[in-house]
Ligand SMILES: Nc1ccn([C@@H]2O[C@H](COP(=O)(O)OP(=O)(O)OP(=O)(O)O)[C@@H](O)[C@H]2O)c(=O)n1
């Protein structure tokens with residue numbers, strides 16, 4: 059019997075380079091305090107405490123890296139090796155992270171700082187899936203019907219209603235063998251047409267520039283919401299307090315389509 063291959067080093071990248079325009083506060087939304095800690099502290103804490111994660115890299119909004127370094131020191135997050143400045147878009151922030159890891163032999167888990175409710179079992183499933191798959195996307199089946207629109211004479215009109223059984227909502231982390239996602243990003247940034255259609259996630263960049271690489275789905279969770287709009291701050295706070303008071307029992311249990 060052959061021994062299983064040792065797993066590669068796993069680096070979590072916390073993407074926190076945004077300003078949180080839609081939440082509309084004076085400071086980046088990842089610095090909003092909910093349930094006793096800032097959003098970014100909740101997020102880093104999940105990775106810092108995950109046995110499968112060897113290292114955490116944080117990309118923060120320019121002007122706020124010192125603030126995050128203070129939070130890292132205050133919490134004693136031992137796996138954080140660097141807090142770097144993010145770029146002007148999420149994609150540029152990802153690229154900076156990938157450049158910082160150039161030449162390393164590792165897997166990378168790219169995660170939105172704005173998803174502070176990530177559950178440890180999802181990280182476990184992602185790292186396990188990376189043993190056999192070069193790319194992994196965390197997603198949940200869509201419980202809403204999704205419609206495709208087209209511009210009509212009086213505004214947007216419904217053009218198509220795709221089969222919901224094949225529709226999923228992408229979350230993060232999105233996880234890759236480093237060399238695979240670095241290659242996709244190099245191709246993307248060399249393509250003058252890359253900016254024509256904004257890339258909203260990293261698996262989308264891989265699909266577009268390395269369509270030969272299959273992307274494996276790992277089930278996410280309704281709990282792993284993204285704090286995007288003002289109401290999400292209230293929802294995330296409620297869920298975090300519930301999770302803290304329920305001994306880890308997930309309020310997302312019982313999800314269905
Ligand atoms: N230049 C950017 C923009 C976004 N992000 C990060 O990507 C994640 C998802 O992005 P989003 O929710 O859109 O955050 P913001 O860009 O901050 O929000 P908004 O679009 O409302 O300004 C967030 O953790 C955000 O900090 C990033 O690292 N660098």
Ligand SMILES: C[C@](O)(CO)[C@H](O)COP(=O)(O)O
Nearest residue numbers: 148170228229230258259284
């Ligand atoms: C990556 C992502 O969270 C997957 O759902 C999402 O696309 C990020 O979008 P945003 O507009 O940058 O928040």
